[in-house]
Amino acid sequence: MNLRIQEPRAPKAPDAAAPAGGLVPVAVPSPPPASAIRTFLRERGNSRVADATFRWLMLLCALSIFAIVALIANELVVNSKLTLAKFGMKFFVGSAWDPVNENFGALPFIYGTLVSSIVSLVLAVPLAVGVAVFLTEMCPQALRGILSFLTELLAAIPSVVYGLWAIFVLVPLLRVYVDPVLIKLLGWTGLFMQPDFGIGMFAAGVILAIMILPIISSLTREVMTAVPHTQREAVLALGATRWEMIRMGVLRNARIGIVGSIILGLGRALGETMAVAMVIGSSPTISRSLLAPAATMASVIANEFAEASDDTYRSALIEIGLALFLVTIVVNILARLLVWAVTRGAPARAA
Amino acid sequence: MGVSIEVNHLNAWYGANHTLQDITLHIPANEATALIGPSGCGKSTFVRCLNRMHETNPIAKVTGEVKVGGQDIYSETSAVEVRRRIGMVFQRPNPFPTMSIYDNVASGLRLNGFRNRRVLDEVVERSLKSSALWDEVKDELKKKSGASLSGGQQQRLCIARALAVDPEVLLMDEPASALDPVSTAKIEDLIFQLKVQYTIVIVTHNMQQAARVAERTGFFLNGRLVEFDSTHKIFTNPGDKRTEDYITGRFG
Numbered sequence: 001m002n003l004r005i006q007e008p009r010a011p012k013a014p015d016a017a018a019p020a021g022g023l024v025p026v027a028v029p030s031p032p033p034a035s036a037i038r039t040f041l042r043e044r045g046n047s048r049v050a051d052a053t054f055r056w057l058m059l060l061c062a063l064s065i066f067a068i069v070a071l072i073a074n075e076l077v078v079n080s081k082l083t084l085a086k087f088g089m090k091f092f093v094g095s096a097w098d099p100v101n102e103n104f105g106a107l108p109f110i111y112g113t114l115v116s117s118i119v120s121l122v123l124a125v126p127l128a129v130g131v132a133v134f135l136t137e138m139c140p141q142a143l144r145g146i147l148s149f150l151t152e153l154l155a156a157i158p159s160v161v162y163g164l165w166a167i168f169v170l171v172p173l174l175r176v177y178v179d180p181v182l183i184k185l186l187g188w189t190g191l192f193m194q195p196d197f198g199i200g201m202f203a204a205g206v207i208l209a210i211m212i213l214p215i216i217s218s219l220t221r222e223v224m225t226a227v228p229h230t231q232r233e234a235v236l237a238l239g240a241t242r243w244e245m246i247r248m249g250v251l252r253n254a255r256i257g258i259v260g261s262i263i264l265g266l267g268r269a270l271g272e273t274m275a276v277a278m279v280i281g282s283s284p285t286i287s288r289s290l291l292a293p294a295a296t297m298a299s300v301i302a303n304e305f306a307e308a309s310d311d312t313y314r315s316a317l318i319e320i321g322l323a324l325f326l327v328t329i330v331v332n333i334l335a336r337l338l339v340w341a342v343t344r345g346a347p348a349r350a351a
Numbered sequence: 352m353g354v355s356i357e358v359n360h361l362n363a364w365y366g367a368n369h370t371l372q373d374i375t376l377h378i379p380a381n382e383a384t385a386l387i388g389p390s391g392c393g394k395s396t397f398v399r400c401l402n403r404m405h406e407t408n409p410i411a412k413v414t415g416e417v418k419v420g421g422q423d424i425y426s427e428t429s430a431v432e433v434r435r436r437i438g439m440v441f442q443r444p445n446p447f448p449t450m451s452i453y454d455n456v457a458s459g460l461r462l463n464g465f466r467n468r469r470v471l472d473e474v475v476e477r478s479l480k481s482s483a484l485w486d487e488v489k490d491e492l493k494k495k496s497g498a499s500l501s502g503g504q505q506q507r508l509c510i511a512r513a514l515a516v517d518p519e520v521l522l523m524d525e526p527a528s529a530l531d532p533v534s535t536a537k538i539e540d541l542i543f544q545l546k547v548q549y550t551i552v553i554v555t556h557n558m559q560q561a562a563r564v565a566e567r568t569g570f571f572l573n574g575r576l577v578e579f580d581s582t583h584k585i586f587t588n589p590g591d592k593r594t595e596d597y598i599t600g601r602f603g
């Protein structure tokens with residue numbers, strides 16, 4: 001066997017590298033002796049300090065998240081201790097909101113936040129996934145760039161502009177064309193009933209849907225693109241139609257990522273303030289009809305903080321902020337539990 | 352020149368799974384040593400213990416002593432330094448897809464702060480020649496991505512990348528198992544060339560490959576080193592019944 005080695009070579013001599021395949025060695029400038037590189041690397045030491053420093057630095061970054069959350073929670077609790085002491089748990093389940101008589105309950109706002117977010121998800125998720133499917137699976141190359149650019153442009157519009165547009169365009173549109181149809185078709189559910197002013201929970205849900213659409217569709221597109229092409233081929237080779245291929249070969253593999261993008265969208269919907277405050281009608285009431293005016297936690301803070309003249313009123317609004325903080329945490333935990341329950345026992349995601 | 356590796360009472364775990372049990376062997380310098388055995392016998396884990404890659408898995412644990420060139424890599428140095436001295440080639444070619452061929456080869460030196468352009472050029476050329484890839488890529492060194500090469504070329508690129516830092520030991524974990532016969536033959540030729548300068552440890556499923564390239568062969572079974580001897584003896588007159596059963600194809 002050893003016959004194949006022509007001669008013992010000086011380490012790193014250029015033509016020592018002459019490969020076996022009969023390749024002619026090319027004359028190259030004489031490289032440094034082998035030990036040069038090894039010496040260079042040896043002089044770098046063991047890099048223990050660098051490794052440890054990096055580790056601590058990253059830990060510090062991670063800890064800053066805890067610090068920020070703790071500071072916000074602390075601030076909210078400290079500044080709302082007046083109403084926390086006065087109403088206790090009743091604050092979160094009471095539905096009265098009477099600043100004049102200093103009687104405060106947050107339930108209508110908690111309800112408004114949750115319902116407007118649910119409405120927005122119901123409208124935005126199918127649309128966003130549809131946009132993503134079109135962009136990744138069937139869009140002509142020329143259109144793809146424009147369409148994804150426009151989708152991302154939607155995310156860049158400030159929410160006050162959305163609010164203005166909603167007041168002048170969306171709300172009249174809904175009132176004249178959409179709501180009457182909904183009342184006629186779905187009136188029996190009690191979700192769409194007169195009186196209809198245009199502004200209200202439904203209008204807020206629609207504007208929220210438009211605002212969270214870009215987040216959900218661009219993240220969904222990312223995870224769908226990451227699904228290996230071989231998965232698509234595997235399904236197509238079984239004789240699947242385009243939709244079956246997308247369902248089984250793409251959406252199924254990307255589902256955890258898609259749910260993640262929905263959770264991010266939900267996070268934005270829960271906290272969105274300005275556009276909602278402009279179209280929801282600011283009424284601290286709980287009505288079954290989505291066409292009735294309502295209020296969310298964020299919208300009531302935005303609309304009333306400036307006029308909160310006395311300490312109790314201000315404390316109540318800050319406690320609304322605390323409630324929003326808690327609701328967001330609870331909703332995120334529930335969403336994570338849902339993901340965990342759905343994917344338990346499933347193989348790790350492909351994307 | 353390569354250095355020898357001494358392994359004493361090496362044990363390794365994945366979680367509760369005791370994947371390597373009391374391995375002791377001596378790998379001589381400037382030779383190719385092949386490790387054979389059925390899937391899951393611990394041979395990959397073993398080479399991953401030689402450059403402390405095993406411990407990058409959070410549930411992994413290692414005990415024992417591994418001396419490379421006389422230095423205990425677990426107690427006398429850091430994992431980072433060990434890996435600068437010991438090159439590794441993986442089962443699937445893993446070139447950096449966002450880097451050109453040149454940058455792939457230069458990556459090891461660059462990340463250590465090596466900036467001398469002239470020397471880098473030389474090292475890249477020499478490494479690519481050592482891995483028998485130079486003639487195929489020399490015209491598109493900085494234009495083509497490492498991932499645009501064929502599978503066999505990618506693996507030779509990965510070998511060049513490992514050689515560029517002038518390692519003392521080259522670990523190869525089934526380097527040809529994802530390649531076609533022509534590429535495999537090229538890699539085997541390479542191992543033949545390279546062992547003059549480096550100590551090579553190669554894991555392989557292919558017993559002919561072990562017989563072709565290695566001076567010594569170790570047979571692993573169920574996390575234990577059953578037999579370690581000259582390749583000639585292992586394949587013609589094995590000392591253990593289990594080795595004989597394996598190489599004659601009676602199991603595994």
